[in-house]
Structures are given as C-alpha cells and as structure tokens.
Amino acid sequence: MPIISAPHEFNTEDLYVDLRALYGYPLHLKCEGFNFAGSIxxxxxxxxxxxxxxxxxxxxxxxxxxxxxxxxxxxxxxxxxxxxxxxxxxxxxxxxxxxxxxxxxxxxxxxxxxxxxxxxxxxxxxxxxxxxxxxxxxxxxxLNQHANPDNWRAHYRTTAPQIEKQFPDLEILFVGTGTTGTLMGCARYFKELPRPVTVVAVDSVGSVTFGGPAGPRMIPGLGTGVRPALLDTAFVDHVVHVPEADTVRACHALARGGFLFGGSTGTVVSGALRWLAEHRPGENGTAVAIAPDLGERYLDTVYQPDWVREVYGIEPTELPTGATQS
Incomplete structure (x- = not known):
C-alpha cells in the first residue's frame, strides 16, 4: 500500500492497455495519467x-x-x-x-x-x-521546459527503464512530441541498449518541430511553433505527422471502447496505427505507445460535438460509433 506525504511521490508506472482487441494491432498503450497531476x-x-x-x-x-x-x-x-x-x-x-x-x-x-x-x-x-x-x-x-535537460532526464531515469522492464523484447516505441522531453529521454535510453529499438516520433500537422510548415493547431499538448532546443533527430528513426481531425477520431474511437484519453494520446494512437499499417501490416511484434494524459480536460473541446463541428467540420454522425481503427 503506497503511503505518501507529497503528491509528486506517487505515479502509476506499470499500467498498459492492450489495444489488439480494439484495433487488431499488437500495440500496448502505457498509461501515464494516473497521478495527482493527471499526466506524464x-x-x-x-x-x-x-x-x-x-x-x-x-x-x-x-x-x-x-x-x-x-x-x-x-x-x-x-x-x-x-x-x-x-x-x-x-x-x-x-x-x-x-x-x-x-x-x-x-x-x-x-x-x-x-x-x-x-x-x-x-x-x-x-x-x-x-x-x-x-x-x-x-x-x-x-525552468524552461523546452531547453532544460532535466526534462528528458526524468524519462531516461524512469519512463524508459520501466518500459524495458515490462517489455524486454520491445521492438517499436511510439512517443508524442511537444517539448520532446519524453521523446529524447526514452530515445537516448533505448539507443544505448545493445539490441535495436525503433523509435517513432508522433507529431501534429502544423508543428515545426521536425521542419514542417507551421499551421494552425487547436488541440494543446503536442506540436510546437518553435523548434525545441532539446530535440536531437539522430535518436529518432521515423516521424509521423497526424492531422488534428484524426486525433479527434482516435479519441472518440478509444472512448467507444470505454477509454477516455486526452488529445495527446489520441494523436499518438492515430500515428502509431498508421505507422504499423504502413510498415508492419499483418505482423505480430512488440510495440508500445506512450499515453501522456487522460480525457477529462478535453470534455469541452475534443469530446464536445459543437466544438468538433465548428473547428474541423466533423459531424457527430461521422465520428466512430465503435472502437475501430481511425
């Protein structure tokens, strides 16, 4: 039984959702939202x-x-x-x-x-x-999270080793990119191991992080308008850019399966499914995607039909009615 005296002393590290039943792909979602701050x-x-x-x-x-x-x-x-x-x-x-x-x-x-x-x-x-x-x-x-190395060191010391502990045969890791702290910490850790792990960065369309053109982004969390100083692309094998409309669809598909995740998680899941469909169709492998947050803070946006219609032109009838691939 955990007993703590400060809120940052508690974090759930070993909770994963197996998405195979929802999507047919061998993808495990590491849930990072179960702490007193609600996110990674x-x-x-x-x-x-x-x-x-x-x-x-x-x-x-x-x-x-x-x-x-x-x-x-x-x-x-x-x-x-x-x-x-x-x-x-x-x-x-x-x-x-x-x-x-x-x-x-x-x-x-x-x-x-x-x-x-x-x-x-x-x-x-x-x-x-x-x-x-x-x-x-x-x-x-x-603290300057976009340039502070103690941002990525947190994940080098905790997130990545915990993933390796649960999945010693990990082949592919999907990480969403904002400040790139999670990405850089995990990528540095896994690139130091003797066995290869493919690191796939998932970004939002309209983000300039990996050199793409700047564009409007309405869902907070992933993507940047200024390239993060922490980023070192030498540690990244692939990059997937996800349109925000696909983020919304992924969030709603997960919710139809009973899992209410945040916008960042929807982006990561959408990007991971697209990458697997393109690079590993029909293959069984060991893949993990990091889910940074839960969905309660997005009830007025991603999960609000009027907002989704106004911003993306998506009607409620066009959103997933069951947990199927976005």
Missing part, C-alpha cells in the same frame, strides 16, 4: 524543480514561471502547492478552460496570451511574456 508531465516537473533546488537557483521566496499548453502547468502547480512556491503559468487561448481552472484551484496564477507572435505563433508569444517577467523581478525562476 509530473515527472518532468519534479525533475526540473529538484534540479533547480539542488543548484540553488530555486529557493524560498522564489517565484516559478513557465510557459505551458496545460499539462506541465498543472504538474508544476501541484508541486508548487506542496512546496510552498508561488507559480505563474503562462498559457494561451487554446488551453482548455478546465486546465486553467485547475491550475488556479491549486493556488497558482494563470496569465493567458491571446495573440500569437508573427514568428513562432502562440509559443513564441508565451515565451516573450516569460522573459518580461524575468526582466522585471530577480526572484522569478524560469
């Missing part, structure tokens, strides 16, 4: 805060600030509340209302950027605001 971002948040404390950059009286599309903001709010830090989360207008309310409920402050920058979109605008806070107050500490 709790690992990165804890790793970056602990490193900043060890270095002396973060001390009593400091104010944490971070740019986030949502999940890292919640994770930092959880830890800031437990440790007594003031936290300012800089989000943009795409961030789910439920996420913003959750951050505020934990005692943190939310600043919402409403206009994208001409170069770099909303992410660049959020980062510009962070820099104004840094310039105005020497007590402000920016």
């Amino acid at each position: 971002k709790l690992k990165a948040a804890a790793s970056m805060i602990e490193a900043a404390e060890r270095s002396g950059a973060l001390t009593k009286g400091s104010t944490l600030v971070e740019s986030s599309s949502g999940n890292l903001g919640v994770a930092l709010s959880v830890i800031a509340a437990a440790k007594g830090y003031h936290f300012i989360c800089v989000v943009d207008s795409r961030t789910n209302v439920a996420t913003r309310k959750l951050i505020e409920s934990l005692g943190s402050e939310v600043h919402t950027v409403t206009e994208p920058a001409e170069e770099g979109g909303f992410l660049a605008a959020r980062l510009a605001y962070v820099r104004t806070l840094l310039a105005a107050d020497p007590r402000v500490v920016w």
